[in-house]
Amino acid sequence: MTAVLLSTLTLVVGAVVSGVLTYLGTRSKMVVDYDADLRSRRVTAYADLWARLEPLAKYAAESSFSETEAKNLATSLRVWYFQKGGLFLSQDTRADYFALQNLLMLLGGGWGWSTSERAQLTPAAREHVRTYGSRLRSSLTRDVGTRSRPRVRGDAEPVDRALAGVYERDDGQRLKLDFAPRILGGTRRISLTALGTDPRPVKVQDWSPAQLTIRAVLTDPAGRRRDRVLLIEAGQLVEGPSPDEHAPARAALWKRV
The missing domain is CATH 2.40.128 (Lipocalin)
Structure with missing residues (x-):
C-alpha cells in the first residue's frame, strides 16, 4: 500500500511540476512574441514620426520657423498620433509627445516670437522647441532599442x-x-x-x-x-x-x- 501511495504521489507531483513548467514556458514565449511584434510595429510607426520631426533638426536647420510652420507641424503630429502610431507610444514617450504638442500650442498663442509677425522665434524659444523635439526622438529610440540594448523594466536611468x-x-x-x-x-x-x-x-x-x-x-x-x-x-x-x-x-x- 505504501509503495502504491508513493508511486501515485510521484505521478501527481510530476504532473503538477510538468504543468507548471509548461505554463511558464508558454507564458514566457507569449511575452517574447508580443514584445517582438510590438517592436516591429513601433519601428514602422516611429520611422514616420521621426521624418515629421525634421523641421526641429539641430544641424543644417532651416533659417526660420514661422507660426505657419509651427501649426503645420502640430497638425502633422496630430494626424500621426490618431492615424498611425499613437497606440504604440510607451508612457514616457507619450509624455514627450504631448510636451512638444503643448509647446507648439503655446507658440500658436503668441509665446516665443521675436516679432509681432510671428515669423521668427527668439533664439532661446527656438532652442526650447528643438530640445523638446530631440527629447521625443530620444524616447523613440529607447522604445525600439535602436541605439542601445532594450531597457529591462526596473533598470535605473543613468545620469552623467x-x-x-x-x-x-x-x-x-x-x-x-x-x-x-x-x-x-x-x-x-x-x-x-x-x-x-x-x-x-x-x-x-x-x-x-x-x-x-x-x-x-x-x-x-x-x-x-x-x-x-x-x-x-x-x-x-x-x-x-x-x-x-x-x-x-x-x-x-x-x-x-
Missing part, C-alpha cells in the same frame, strides 16, 4: 555627473547644479543652488532622470518667482514654461561657465 556645474543666464543670474551619488543602484538625486551674495537652495518640484528635466521655482528677470522647467543639455540649461504657467515667461538659456 559631468553635466553638473555652474550655469549663467543672460541676466547674470547663476545656478549651481549638483548630482548626489547613486544609492543601491537608484537614480541620482539633484540639488540646485542660486548663487550670488547670498547663495540659497532652489526648490525642486520634480526631477525626471530619464528626460533630464527639472521643474523648479526660479526668479525671472523681473524678480517674480515662477514655476519653470529646465531641460539639461550638454553645456546649457534650457529654461521654459511649466504646464501651470497661464502667462508664460520668455524662454531663456543658462550657459555653463
Whole structure:
C-alpha cells in the first residue's frame, strides 16, 4: 500500500511540476512574441514620426520657423498620433509627445516670437522647441532599442555627473547644479543652488532622470518667482514654461561657465 501511495504521489507531483513548467514556458514565449511584434510595429510607426520631426533638426536647420510652420507641424503630429502610431507610444514617450504638442500650442498663442509677425522665434524659444523635439526622438529610440540594448523594466536611468556645474543666464543670474551619488543602484538625486551674495537652495518640484528635466521655482528677470522647467543639455540649461504657467515667461538659456 505504501509503495502504491508513493508511486501515485510521484505521478501527481510530476504532473503538477510538468504543468507548471509548461505554463511558464508558454507564458514566457507569449511575452517574447508580443514584445517582438510590438517592436516591429513601433519601428514602422516611429520611422514616420521621426521624418515629421525634421523641421526641429539641430544641424543644417532651416533659417526660420514661422507660426505657419509651427501649426503645420502640430497638425502633422496630430494626424500621426490618431492615424498611425499613437497606440504604440510607451508612457514616457507619450509624455514627450504631448510636451512638444503643448509647446507648439503655446507658440500658436503668441509665446516665443521675436516679432509681432510671428515669423521668427527668439533664439532661446527656438532652442526650447528643438530640445523638446530631440527629447521625443530620444524616447523613440529607447522604445525600439535602436541605439542601445532594450531597457529591462526596473533598470535605473543613468545620469552623467559631468553635466553638473555652474550655469549663467543672460541676466547674470547663476545656478549651481549638483548630482548626489547613486544609492543601491537608484537614480541620482539633484540639488540646485542660486548663487550670488547670498547663495540659497532652489526648490525642486520634480526631477525626471530619464528626460533630464527639472521643474523648479526660479526668479525671472523681473524678480517674480515662477514655476519653470529646465531641460539639461550638454553645456546649457534650457529654461521654459511649466504646464501651470497661464502667462508664460520668455524662454531663456543658462550657459555653463
